[in-house]
Amino acid sequence: MNAPRPTAQTERTTAYRYPERVTYDREDAYAILDEALCVHVGFTTEDGPFVIPSLHTREGNQLILHGSAHGRFVKTVSSGAPVCVTATLIDGLILGRAASHHSAAYRSVMVFGTATPVEDAAERAEYLARVVESVVPGRLSASNAARRPSVEEAAYTAIMTMPIDEFSIKVRAGFARDExxxxxxxxxxxTIPLTTTPGTPVPDTLTGTRFPAPVYDPAIHRFRQN
Structure with a gap:
């Protein structure tokens, strides 16, 4: 029998300011993490707190994070130190009649827990490939695919896995709370809606126009390599 999944709502995920904006729906958390191209990872070291950006991917109930194998992030997290991973999507600007009521429309998720380093180099290389595929689907499987990460390259790149068990979602939408x-x-x-507008891919001078460029797919908020 599988162990029961930890409850998302805990003392540190409970909101005391605007609690009506907070939910703990797992599928909504997955959707925000999947749409975000970047997450920020917060942790504390002997030198104080740090927050670093990281490209990521999600597999089921697990976040995949990567970074330098010799960076402070890996050294700290490998010791079992707690981390907080956040993703924020800005959907618009909210303008009120009073400056103090201006705000932003957003969707955000915070995930708390600990991350585990992937020790096997071949496994790290596979995870690196999955991160690339998450950012540009088809990049490593299309007919004109890029080269996959090697075991040697994975030796200087760290991969961390983190369960998505303790988390909270906060969403702000609508108009200003004018008095x-x-x-x-x-x-x-x-409200002024904001969207990410993809630009036209620019080929490098070596490959030129010999190969088809990735095409933006608004359904997944990603460029896809066909």
Whole structure:
């Protein structure tokens, strides 16, 4: 029998400010993590706190993070130190009649726990390939695929796995929370939607136009290599 999955809501994932914006739906957390191209990993060292960006991927209930094999992130996390991984998607700007009520429309997720280093170099190489495939689906499986990571290359790249068990989601949408005292202020109020607009791929000088460029797929918020 499988062990029961830990509850997402804990003392440190419980929100005390605007708790109505917080949920603990696992599928919603997965969706935010999957759409985000980058997460930020927070941890504390003897020199103080650090937050580093990391490309990532998700496999089931597990985050895959990578970084330098000799960086402080790996050295700290390998000792079992707690980490906090965050992903934030900005969906718009919220403008009110009062400056203090301006805000942003966003979807965010925070994941707490510990990460485990992948020790086997061949396994690390495979995980690196999965991160690349997550960022540009088909990049390593298309007819004009890029070369896969080698075991030698994986020797100086660290891979960390982290379960997505203790987490919270916070979503802000709608309009500003203007107060009646500002109803007479003659200023525009509303929401300005923001989206990520993909640019046209620019080939390097060696390959030129000999190979087809990745094509943006809005359904997955990624460029896909066909």
């Amino acid at each position: 009646p005292k500002d109803d007479g202020v003659e200023a525009w109020a509303g």
